[in-house]
Amino acid sequence: MKLLVTGAQGQVGHEIVALAAQRDIHLTALGRNDLDITAPQAVQGALETHRPDLVINAAAYTAVDLAESQPEAAFAVNRDGARHLASACAAIGLPLIHLSTDYIFDGRQSTPYREADPPAPLGRYGVSKWEGEEAVRALLPRHLIIRVSWVFGMHGKNFVKTILRLARERESLAVVDDQTGGPTAADDIARMLLDVAEKALQPGFSDWGTYHYQGTPAVTWHAFAHVIVAAARQRIELPVREIRPIPTAQFPTPAQRPANSRLDCQRIHDRLGIPMPEWRPAVQALILKLLD
Numbered sequence: 001m002k003l004l005v006t007g008a009q010g011q012v013g014h015e016i017v018a019l020a021a022q023r024d025i026h027l028t029a030l031g032r033n034d035l036d037i038t039a040p041q042a043v044q045g046a047l048e049t050h051r052p053d054l055v056i057n058a059a060a061y062t063a064v065d066l067a068e069s070q071p072e073a074a075f076a077v078n079r080d081g082a083r084h085l086a087s088a089c090a091a092i093g094l095p096l097i098h099l100s101t102d103y104i105f106d107g108r109q110s111t112p113y114r115e116a117d118p119p120a121p122l123g124r125y126g127v128s129k130w131e132g133e134e135a136v137r138a139l140l141p142r143h144l145i146i147r148v149s150w151v152f153g154m155h156g157k158n159f160v161k162t163i164l165r166l167a168r169e170r171e172s173l174a175v176v177d178d179q180t181g182g183p184t185a186a187d188d189i190a191r192m193l194l195d196v197a198e199k200a201l202q203p204g205f206s207d208w209g210t211y212h213y214q215g216t217p218a219v220t221w222h223a224f225a226h227v228i229v230a231a232a233r234q235r236i237e238l239p240v241r242e243i244r245p246i247p248t249a250q251f252p253t254p255a256q257r258p259a260n261s262r263l264d265c266q267r268i269h270d271r272l273g274i275p276m277p278e279w280r281p282a283v284q285a286l287i288l289k290l291l292d
């Protein structure tokens with residue numbers, strides 16, 4: 001199988017590169033410096049040069065708060081970049097796996113979100129991701145849009161690293177306790193993507209469309225922080241004495257976030273045979289690596 005991945009230096013991109021090396025996969029891994037997805041001719045040129053069997057778009061503008069003051073940058077990558085990739089894939093006849101986010105929902109629903117639930121993003125990042133999804137749907141029938149959430153891994157900024165740093169510096173932490181979601185390990189996402197790519201390239205595959213993929217069980221950021229600190233405590237002494245639960249109202253950010261970020265992952269299980277990953281072992285493994 002010949003794959004091309006964009007955003008190869010991001011959290012998920014890094015893990016795709018690492019995993020592909022362990023499997024019989026010919027991977028063209030393009031970081032932002034190799035391919036800027038906001039440049040349509042460069043996108044088309046890259047696909048024509050490398051001629052993969054399938055493209056995975058792991059490139060994105062992911063600075064949720066900064067997107068409120070820099071919306072052009074977010075839309076250029078998340079909407080227009082996705083459109084350029086879908087358009088180039090359509091021109092050459094390639095399928096595309098495109099990653100999206102729980103932040104396309106407003107979180108006001110009381111149950112986990114299903115793929116067909118109406119989008120209502122609360123911030124510009126969410127709008128840019130939703131419009132990217134729509135561009136992919138409009139241009140390329142052979143697409144898989146996979147929404148993930150609360151991503152953490154070895155490479156790049158994420159909640160696990162932030163809490164670990166703060167727990168080593170402070171005696172008291174205050175963490176939001178009224179947003180619930182599913183932490184999802186970047187290496188689990190990479191494994192899922194390579195498994196799904198393999199399925200999508202089998203003759204007769206027809207399960208194109210939109211899917212949800214998220215770690216289990218669902219927790220609040222506060223409960224997630226507890227697990228991170230407990231995992232780190234098994235290895236090192238920490239000054240942190242308390243982790244206070246606070247409401248979102250006491251932690252104002254430029255972008256609003258959904259209170260309910262739970263995604264219903266039944267469809268990816270039933271159609272593609274992909275189970276929800278347990279995130280706790282992945283946190284343990286990441287903490288070990290970070291403290292090594």
Ligand SMILES: NC(=O)c1ccc[n+]([C@@H]2O[C@H](COP(=O)([O-])OP(=O)(O)OC[C@H]3O[C@@H](n4cnc5c(N)ncnc54)[C@H](OP(=O)(O)O)[C@@H]3O)[C@@H](O)[C@H]2O)c1
Binds near residue numbers: 009010062100147
């Ligand atoms: N992180 C999360 O918690 C989260 C949650 C839900 C969904 N997602 C989605 O999951 C996917 C992967 O996220 P991630 O956490 O791996 O993101 P990430 O770590 O921010 O990686 C994204 C990568 O895309 C690159 N990039 C930015 N602009 C680009 C451009 N114009 N052309 C090519 N590459 C560009 C970035 O490079 P620079 O670093 O140089 O900008 C970065 O290496 C994204 O679609 C994201 O929207 C993420």
